[in-house]
Amino acid sequence: MIETDVLIVGSGPAGSSSALFLSTYGVENLVITKYRWTANTPRAHITNQRAVEIMRDMGLEDEIKAKGVPNHLMGDTVFCASLAGDELARLHTWGTHPQRLADYTLASPCTHYDLPQDIFEPIILGEAARRGSRVRFDTEYLSHTQDADGVTVQVQDRVGGERYAIRAKYLIGADGGRSKIAQDIGLPMEGEMDWAGSMNIVFHADLSKYVAHRPSVLYWIMQPGADMGGIGMGLVRMVRPWDEWLIVWGYDINEPPPEVDEEVATRVVHNLVGDDTIDVTLRSTSLWGNNKMYATRYVDGRVYCMGDACHRHPPSNGLGSNTSIADAYNLAWKLALVLDGKAAPSLLDSYDAERAPIGKQIVLRANKSIEEFGPIFDALGLLDTTDPAQMKANMEIRKENSERGAAARAKLKAAIELKNYEFNAHGVELGHRYRSGAVIADGTPEPEFTRDPELYYHPTTWPGARLPHAWLEHKGERVSTHDLAGKGRFTLFTGIGGEGWLEAAAEVTQRTGVPVVALVIGPARDAHDIYDDWARAREVQETGCVLVRPDAHVAWRSAAMVEDPVAELGRVMESLLGVL
Numbered sequence: 001m002i003e004t005d006v007l008i009v010g011s012g013p014a015g016s017s018s019a020l021f022l023s024t025y026g027v028e029n030l031v032i033t034k035y036r037w038t039a040n041t042p043r044a045h046i047t048n049q050r051a052v053e054i055m056r057d058m059g060l061e062d063e064i065k066a067k068g069v070p071n072h073l074m075g076d077t078v079f080c081a082s083l084a085g086d087e088l089a090r091l092h093t094w095g096t097h098p099q100r101l102a103d104y105t106l107a108s109p110c111t112h113y114d115l116p117q118d119i120f121e122p123i124i125l126g127e128a129a130r131r132g133s134r135v136r137f138d139t140e141y142l143s144h145t146q147d148a149d150g151v152t153v154q155v156q157d158r159v160g161g162e163r164y165a166i167r168a169k170y171l172i173g174a175d176g177g178r179s180k181i182a183q184d185i186g187l188p189m190e191g192e193m194d195w196a197g198s199m200n201i202v203f204h205a206d207l208s209k210y211v212a213h214r215p216s217v218l219y220w221i222m223q224p225g226a227d228m229g230g231i232g233m234g235l236v237r238m239v240r241p242w243d244e245w246l247i248v249w250g251y252d253i254n255e256p257p258p259e260v261d262e263e264v265a266t267r268v269v270h271n272l273v274g275d276d277t278i279d280v281t282l283r284s285t286s287l288w289g290n291n292k293m294y295a296t297r298y299v300d301g302r303v304y305c306m307g308d309a310c311h312r313h314p315p316s317n318g319l320g321s322n323t324s325i326a327d328a329y330n331l332a333w334k335l336a337l338v339l340d341g342k343a344a345p346s347l348l349d350s351y352d353a354e355r356a357p358i359g360k361q362i363v364l365r366a367n368k369s370i371e372e373f374g375p376i377f378d379a380l381g382l383l384d385t386t387d388p389a390q391m392k393a394n395m396e397i398r399k400e401n402s403e404r405g406a407a408a409r410a411k412l413k414a415a416i417e418l419k420n421y422e423f424n425a426h427g428v429e430l431g432h433r434y435r436s437g438a439v440i441a442d443g444t445p446e447p448e449f450t451r452d453p454e455l456y457y458h459p460t461t462w463p464g465a466r467l468p469h470a471w472l473e474h475k476g477e478r479v480s481t482h483d484l485a486g487k488g489r490f491t492l493f494t495g496i497g498g499e500g501w502l503e504a505a506a507e508v509t510q511r512t513g514v515p516v517v518a519l520v521i522g523p524a525r526d527a528h529d530i531y532d533d534w535a536r537a538r539e540v541q542e543t544g545c546v547l548v549r550p551d552a553h554v555a556w557r558s559a560a561m562v563e564d565p566v567a568e569l570g571r572v573m574e575s576l577l578g579v580l
C-alpha cells in the first residue's frame, strides 16, 4: 500500500499551499487531485497582503511580483452603464486611495497583487513538488476510514480506472466547495448553498481604450433591461491588462441553467462593453453557484478540512483563495511539530479553534458585500420599478439640476462609500486575532479597536494577533519583522536589557527540540529599529519580549524582564506544545 505522512486531497489554493508548507517544513506529503491539471480558469485573483506575506515567507514573493498585476493597476474600480457609456462612480480599491495607501503600507512589507488562480496554483504546486511533495493528477478521492494510528483512503485513477488505497497519518480535505470529505466526516454546516447563479465568460479583447486611463481589476456594469439577470448588473473583470477578461453575469438559479453558446456570450460581452465592433475571442464559459455556508468545526479525528470545503461564499472582498492559503499556513507548522513528536496532538485542536471563526466571518462578510449593492440600485432608482425603460430614466435623475437630482447624487455617494467594506476592508484581511490553546494569554485585556475593525487593521502584539510589521536594519539590509519571523520556527523579539531571554530561548530550544530564535532589537544588536517603528508597535518594554509562532501570529508576550525567564519561557512553550 502507498504510505505517506499527510495525504492532501485537492490541488487548489488550500491543497497546493498545504503541500508547499509541509514540504518546506520537511513533512512527507502526497497530493491527489481529481483533474488532469490545476485550475483551468482564472477564478480567484485578488491576492491580499496576508497571502503575499505567507508566500514571501516561502520565498515566492518575487514570482508573484513577476507574474501578478501590481497594486497600482488594480484600484480605480468603476461603476458604469457600460465601459463605453456613462460612468456613475469610481472608487479607489485595494488600498490605492492615497489616504488608505498609508494604512496598507504601514501594515505590511507586501502589497496586493492580482494573480489569477490558473497562474497562481501552478506556482505553488510546482514549488511544492520541487521541495518534495508527490502529486497525482487524475486521481479521485472516493472514501476513507480512520483508526487510532491513521487514515486509509480509497482512491481511483481516472485514466486507467483502477482503485487503490493510500495510508496516511493525517488526511487534509482541501477538495473545494462540494467537498466529499467534509460530507464524509459530517462537518456541521450552517447557511445555504447556491442562493444565486452566476456565469463566467472568459475572453480576449483589447479594451485598452476604455480602461487604461482608469486601471482596475473590476468594472461594475448596471444595465437594466439586459436579457439575463434580475437587475442587470454585470462585472467585467480584468484577467490580464487590458486584453484578457472575465465577465460575471447573473442568472436565475431557479430556472434551468442558461445555454451560453458563442453567440450569447459574445452578445453579453458586447452589451457590457457597450461596443459591438470590438473583436472578441471566447475562451470558456461556465456556471457557478453563490453560497453562504460555513462549517462550525473543521476536524474529525485525523481528518482536517480547509478552504472552500469549510467556507463557501461569493467572490466579494476577494477572500476565497487568501483565506484558504491562511488555513493551510495555520495547520502546516502544527502538523510538522506533531509528526516530529515535538508537540502533543492536542496542538492540532487549535487549528479548528483559530480558523473556524474566520471562516464564518468571511462568509458573512462576502455575502453582506453583495447585499450592499442594494443601496447603489436604490440610489439609481432601479428598485422603484421593474420596467427597464423606467429604470434607465431613473438613472438619469442624478444628472438633473433639481432637488431630486441632488438627493440622487447624495444617495449614490453614500452607497459607493459603503463599498469600502468590500474593497478596502483592511481589518478583515489582516486583523485576525486567534484564541486557542496555541496562544498563551499574558493577562492583558484585548485591545479595543480605535477605528472600524472591518475597514482598518489595528496592529497589536496582544497574544493571538498577527505580528505587527516594522522595518528594521539587519545585516546591511532593510527587513521586516515578518522576515525575521516565520521559516517554520518560533522567534522571540526582545530589546537591550532583555538578553536574559536569549539564554531562555536557547535552553527551551534544547529542552523541547523546537527552535526558538531570539533576537535583540537595538543599535549594534541583531537588528536595529532604525525608524523606531518596532518600539511603537511592540507594546512591551525594551526588556520584555514578544514570542512569535511560525505562522507570524503572536504566541505570547512579556511586558518586561521577569525574574526567571528560563522558567517563564519554558512554561509558555511547553503549555503551547502540550508537553507540560
Ligand code: FDA
Pocket (backbone or CB within 6 Å): 009, 010, 011, 012, 013, 014, 015, 032, 033, 034, 035, 041, 043, 044, 045, 046, 117, 139, 140, 141, 142, 174, 175, 176, 177, 180, 200, 286, 287, 288, 306, 307, 308, 309, 314, 315, 316, 318, 319, 320, 321, 324
Ligand atoms: P478549490 O475548489 O480551488 O480546489 C478544490 C480541489 O479539490 C481541486 O483541485 C479539485 O480538483 C479537487 N477535488 C475536488 N474533489 C475531489 C475528489 N473527490 N478527489 C480528488 N480531488 C478532488 N474566489 C474569489 O475570491 N474570486 C473569484 O473571482 C472567484 N471566482 C470563482 C469562479 C469559479 C468558477 C469557482 C469554482 C470559484 C471561484 N472563486 C473565486 C472561489 C475560489 O476559487 C475558491 O475560494 C478557492 O479556489 C478555494 O480554494 P480550495 O483550495 O479550498 O478549493
